[in-house]
Amino acid sequence: MPENTQILKHGLSAGQLAQYREEGYLPYGPFLKEGEMEVLRDVGERMHADANLRSIELDAGEGGTYPLYTPVFSREPRFAEILFGHPVLLDILESILGPVFRLVEDQYFYKPAKHGASLACHHDNIYYGFLDPEIVTVWIALDDATLENGCLQVLPGSHREEIPHEGVPGTIITEAVIDKEDLVALPVAAGELILVDGLTVHGSGPNTTDAPRRVANLVAIVPCADSESRKFSLEANPYLRGAPA
Secondary structure (H helix, E strand, C coil): CCCCCCCCCCCCCHHHHHHHHHHCEEEEEECCCHHHHHHHHHHHHHHHHCCCCCCEEEECCCCCEEEEECCCCCCCHHHHHHHCCCHHHHHHHHHHHCCCEEEEEEEEEEECCCCCCCEEEECCHHHHCCCCCCEEEEEEECCCECCCCCCEEECCCHHHCCCCEEECCCCCCEEECCCHHHCEEECECCCEEEEEECCCCEEECCCCCCCCEEEEEEEEECCCCCCCCCCCCCCCCCEEECCCC
């Protein structure tokens, strides 16, 4: 991945960047303000209440599902207004990816109360199929994320290995073949941000609580060639910072 020599006002520190490179993820900490979270929570509630709005039902093969909404920004412009031009987020991404990067996709994960299933462990590029990608997933908690409601879990250092994946029978899910005892749980407060390398294995547990667990995601990448499963377009994959030469 490129090293950024430009001084960025809100970029990662040298220590944060080193930790991200080594572990394949970084719990960045507090990021969104309460007003921004309220807007994004409302976005999720509006989408979840719309029975006509198509979502992807994530099924881990355990008898439960929960919805993933994507794309979000073309349905709910407020999502893009808060995140796509956020100076802190863009500087963070530039400190990892360099001065030119674009959106792969945005996502909204909604785990309903006492309903949301677990998310099978995987790395994100298993679904994108890019060749040697420089890619980052931004995971933003809109509610306190706990072990009880399905906080993020990661496999440290897995971005530096070839991790085999297998399809989960009867679902669209592909699951990493790992020892789940090696996963590290990352409980965080609402508004906190976690950065995950696109090759780092991660997943989450079910929501067993009486309230929903909502997460805003976006995936950013250094411009690269299309893969067999992902084709770029300016409409669906805008440049978040910089532009092609």
